[in-house]
Amino acid sequence: MDLWQKFLRSRIVWPLAALAILLLFNLFFTPNFFRVEIKDGHLYGNLIDILKNSSPIMLLAIGLTLVIATKGIDISVGSVVAISAGVVAVLIGGDFAGVPKYPIAVAMMTAVAVGVLAGMWNGMLVSRVGMQAIIATLILFVAGRGIAMVLTNAQIIWLYNKDFFFVGTGYLLGLPFPIFIVGAVLLMTAVVTRKTSIGLFIESVGINPKATRFAGISAKNILLWVYAFSGFCAGVAGLIVCANVKSADGNNAGNLFELDAILAVVLGGTSLNGGKFFLVGSIVGALIIQTLTTTIYAFNIAPEISQVVKAIVVYIVSLMQSPIFRAKIAGLWGRKEVVHE
Amino acid sequence: MNKKPLIDSRNLPILVTIILFAFMFGVGSVAFPGFFSLQNFLNLLIDNAYLLILGVGMTFVIVSGGIDLSVGSMLALSTMITSSLLEKSHVDPVTTIVIALAVGTLLGLFMGYLIQTFDLPPFIITLAGLYLARGLCYVVSIETIAIKDESFMNIAHFQIPIADAFISTGAAVALIVVIVGWYASRYTKFGRTVFAIGGNEQSALLMGLPVARTKILIYAVSGFCSALAGIVFTFYTLSGYALDGKGMELDTIASVVIGGTLLTGGVGSIIGTVFGVFVYGSIQVLIMFQGTLNSWWTRIVIGFLVFLFCVLQRFFESRKTRPLVAAPVEKAETS
Numbered sequence: 001m002d003l004w005q006k007f008l009r010s011r012i013v014w015p016l017a018a019l020a021i022l023l024l025f026n027l028f029f030t031p032n033f034f035r036v037e038i039k040d041g042h043l044y045g046n047l048i049d050i051l052k053n054s055s056p057i058m059l060l061a062i063g064l065t066l067v068i069a070t071k072g073i074d075i076s077v078g079s080v081v082a083i084s085a086g087v088v089a090v091l092i093g094g095d096f097a098g099v100p101k102y103p104i105a106v107a108m109m110t111a112v113a114v115g116v117l118a119g120m121w122n123g124m125l126v127s128r129v130g131m132q133a134i135i136a137t138l139i140l141f142v143a144g145r146g147i148a149m150v151l152t153n154a155q156i157i158w159l160y161n162k163d164f165f166f167v168g169t170g171y172l173l174g175l176p177f178p179i180f181i182v183g184a185v186l187l188m189t190a191v192v193t194r195k196t197s198i199g200l201f202i203e204s205v206g207i208n209p210k211a212t213r214f215a216g217i218s219a220k221n222i223l224l225w226v227y228a229f230s231g232f233c234a235g236v237a238g239l240i241v242c243a244n245v246k247s248a249d250g251n252n253a254g255n256l257f258e259l260d261a262i263l264a265v266v267l268g269g270t271s272l273n274g275g276k277f278f279l280v281g282s283i284v285g286a287l288i289i290q291t292l293t294t295t296i297y298a299f300n301i302a303p304e305i306s307q308v309v310k311a312i313v314v315y316i317v318s319l320m321q322s323p324i325f326r327a328k329i330a331g332l333w334g335r336k337e338v339v340h341e
Numbered sequence: 342m343n344k345k346p347l348i349d350s351r352n353l354p355i356l357v358t359i360i361l362f363a364f365m366f367g368v369g370s371v372a373f374p375g376f377f378s379l380q381n382f383l384n385l386l387i388d389n390a391y392l393l394i395l396g397v398g399m400t401f402v403i404v405s406g407g408i409d410l411s412v413g414s415m416l417a418l419s420t421m422i423t424s425s426l427l428e429k430s431h432v433d434p435v436t437t438i439v440i441a442l443a444v445g446t447l448l449g450l451f452m453g454y455l456i457q458t459f460d461l462p463p464f465i466i467t468l469a470g471l472y473l474a475r476g477l478c479y480v481v482s483i484e485t486i487a488i489k490d491e492s493f494m495n496i497a498h499f500q501i502p503i504a505d506a507f508i509s510t511g512a513a514v515a516l517i518v519v520i521v522g523w524y525a526s527r528y529t530k531f532g533r534t535v536f537a538i539g540g541n542e543q544s545a546l547l548m549g550l551p552v553a554r555t556k557i558l559i560y561a562v563s564g565f566c567s568a569l570a571g572i573v574f575t576f577y578t579l580s581g582y583a584l585d586g587k588g589m590e591l592d593t594i595a596s597v598v599i600g601g602t603l604l605t606g607g608v609g610s611i612i613g614t615v616f617g618v619f620v621y622g623s624i625q626v627l628i629m630f631q632g633t634l635n636s637w638w639t640r641i642v643i644g645f646l647v648f649l650f651c652v653l654q655r656f657f658e659s660r661k662t663r664p665l666v667a668a669p670v671e672k673a674e675t676s
Contacts, residue, residue: 073464131651134408134464135604139651142591143644149637259468272462302483304583308476314469315455322459 014320015268015284022291030298042171046294054290055178056081056237056254060261061268061282062182062189063119063233066226068265071206071274072126072133074227077234077261079144080118081254084238086151087111089248092161104164112235118144119231123224141258149251156249159242168243178240182283185233190279199277202226206274260289263310267317288313354601354654355613361646362616365623373630380506381626387508389622390515391416391570391577395593396600396614397522398566403597404526405559406539406606407463411452411470412567413589417582418474419445419571424486424581427493434493442568448474449564453557467560471590478583486581497576511573518569523611535559539606595647596621603654620646 026033026046036045060077067074091107092100100107118140125136159165170177193199204212205219212219237257242248266272267288268281292313296306319325370377386393395412402409419441426437452470456463488494500507508516526532534555537545546552574585600617602609624642628634 125648125651129652130655132604135598135647135651138591138594138598139644139648142595142647143641146637146640146644150641154637259471262465262468266465272465302479304479304483305476307472308480311469311473311476314465314472318455318461318465318469319459322461325459 012269012278012281012284014317015281015288018267018317019284019288019291022288022295026291026295026298030295033298038174043174046298048176050287050290050294051179052176053294054286055176055182056240057257057260057264057289058182058283058286059185059233059237059240060230060257061264061286062185062279063230064261064265065268065270065277065279065282066189066193066202067133067230068262068270068272069202069206069274069277070223070226071209071272072223072226073262073272074119074122074137074230075134075258075262076118076122076137076140076144077230077237078254078257078259079141079148080115080231080234081238081241081257082148082248082251083118083144083151084111084115084235085242085248085253086148086157087114088164088239088242089157089159090151092159092164093157095160100161100164104161108164108167108239111239112232115231115233115235115238116228117231119228119234120224122231123227126227127220127223145251148248148253152248156247158247160246165243165246168240168245178244181236181240185236186279186283189229193277193279198222203275203277206277261286263314264289266314266321269321271321354650355610355616357650357653358600358613358616358620362619362623365620365627369623369627369630376626376630378506379504383503383506383508383512385619385622385626386512386515388577388625389618390509390511391574392589392593392596392618392621393515393615394518394566394570394573395589396596396618397518397611398563398570399593399597400522400600400602400609400611400614401526401532401535401559402463402563403594403602403604404539404606404609405535405556406542407456407556407559408467408594408604409452409470409560409563410464410467410590411448411474412563412570412593413586413591414471414474414478415445415448415564415567416571416574416586416589417478417584418448418481419568420575420578420581420585421478421481421486421583422581423572423575424488425481427488427490428486429482434490434496437493438572441572442565445568445571446561446565449567450557450561452564453560456560457553457556463560475583481583482581483583488575488579488581494579497579509576511576514569514573518566519611519615526611531555531558536607539608541607592621592643595643598647599650601650601654 030046033046036043036047038044060081064074064077088107088111091102091110092104095101122137122140125131125139126133129136166177167181168178172180193202201212201217201222204215204217205222209219212222234254238254241253245253264285265282267285268278268283270277270281289310292309293303293306296309297303366377366382375381395416399409399412422441422444423437426432426440427434432440448470452466455461455466496510499510501510501513526535534545534550534552537548537550538552538555542552571586575581578585596617597609597614598604598617599620600610600613600615602613621643624646625636625639628636628639628642
């Protein structure tokens with residue numbers, strides 16, 4: 001009972017409830033939504049697709065959760081996805097027989113390294129130059145897509161290397177491989193932030209950077225590495241995106257990803273004002289977004305219109321998180337509820 | 342008493358922007374024959390009229406300490422409404438323009454209301470506004486709508502002669518918006534309140550300024566400017582397309598920042614934004630004249646300039662605050 005109370009009071013309840021409502025809606029109104037088939041030893045079905053398609057956003061959301069916990073923001077992640085996809089595509093090369101120019105491992109590691117570098121650039125600007133996070137990452141947001149386009153010579157590079165595709169479309173133990181990548185990154189992040197004091201440091205930077213510094217913690221270095229980690233996540237997501245569509249398109253790869261990822265984090269209960277963060281919440285947030293998209297597809301509504309629905313969901317969730325709104329609603333029912341923050 | 346410096350340090354970023362613009366225009370004039378002409382200068386105004394209008398609205402938002410990410414898709418929504426009303430419903434141009442402006446203003450008002458009344462982050466609310474407006478574009482139409490309405494085309498093609506050159510209707514509208522925006526920012530109660538809010542919202546409130554009303558109004562102004570920019574954009578392209586203005590919100594923010602407006606709020610100017618837009622435009626023209634460089638270099642150069650200006654601003658800020666404090670205290674994080 002105690003555990004149940006604790007669960008009800010935790011922040012994870014809201015996003016989980018939203019996801020449950022969405023799934024429940026589909027249970028009644030979308031035929032075969034929950035059907036999972038086994039073909040050639042692989043699992044197929046809407047639920048599996050949701051997991052698979054949301055994996056790049058989940059990765060970005062993991063990185064962004066930490067950034068947002070420091071009261072920062074990283075709007076460059078979509079562009080970094082494009083850069084990473086461009087790097088890996090250029091290094092593998094568009095050979096028709098699928099012979100890679102450089103070994104695939106080297107190409108992939110380089111792409112992720114470039115992502116980390118991009119993140120460190122952001123981190124330097126925020127922590128050392130002292131820029132506001134939104135403006136510091138705006139630079140790479142604007143320039144990043146340009147860099148990706150210049151890298152690929154403003155052309156879409158098509159890839160034919162089957163081994164590389166495994167990263168995006170492969171299956172392991174019957175499940176899509178990207179899920180395992182997300183799982184590994186999530187586990188690593190959770191262990192590092194929850195089993196060591198690093199998570200506490202990150203939250204303290206978000207709550208009060210000055211006090212953090214006085215407590216003898218290098219807020220600057222924490223910021224630097226948090227942004228670098230966000231770049232790492234974007235780099236890995238770039239690999240998945242590139243392998244999934246078998247090409248690198250500097251213009252469209254990762255387009256609007258930053259918005260979806262930020263949305264996922266906020267839906268998951270992490271406040272944009274920094275402080276406490278909820279990694280699992282962000283994952284649930286990404287799942288909500290993808291389930292919403294899939295639901296809209298299932299109803300044969302033009303996918304573009306899904307953005308209206310997304311917007312309305314954001315408004316509702318933001319209002320739910322607003323203490324003023326909750327107080328007003330509570331007032332409507334004539335109850336004097338103490339607003340918890 | 343300190344000796345008054347030759348140039349007010351607050352004006353320095355704007356001065357740098359103007360010098361940069363003059364330098365770029367000079368380089369273009371020396372390097373490319375035919376670059377230096379009145380028409381080429383006026384073309385900057387014509388080609389970037391919509392960006393100027395967006396920039397004016399965005400300057401108010403950023404000076405107040407907020408941000409509006411919805412301007413690009415609001416512009417697109419305005420082009421869609423305009424073209425669809427003209428071509429599908431055959432409404433006359435004047436009514437069409439009034440409706441498009443009203444929709445933009447109302448959407449802005451709605452976002453401002455949410456931001457102010459429920460104390461929600463502008464970043465998230467306008468981000469959702471970006472999705473909302475873009476989605477509504479597709480509700481209007483998924484295909485491109487070409488405009489063939491004659492009176493609308495006449496307005497769009499009208500040329501106002503200046504010496505031996507001309508400006509378009511759109512450019513004239515942009516000029517008017519700039520002048521009104523400049524006047525409003527410096528000489529009206531609304532404008533001064535915006536600066537006060539950006540400087541310190543708490544103080545503005547204690548001074549008895551109408552903070553709540555002004556904050557809502559700021560987003561309505563930005564919505565109005567986006568809708569107007571959409572109409573000017575329609576003059577330019579004579580069509581409506583749901584993907585118009587993709588990423589334009591960040592072009593606008595970049596122009597405003599290059600124009601010396603601080604993202605922390607409280608500092609900025611319409612004149613600076615105008616030159617910020619001109620710098621942005623000249624980079625595009627220079628790369629076009631140069632010919633061999635991929636047009637994507639524009640984005641890289643813009644990114645670099647934003648970087649340069651932010652570092653510059655930080656430099657001025659740190660110089661300004663240093664003599665005021667005795668001990669090296671780290672600047673407290675606001676925002």
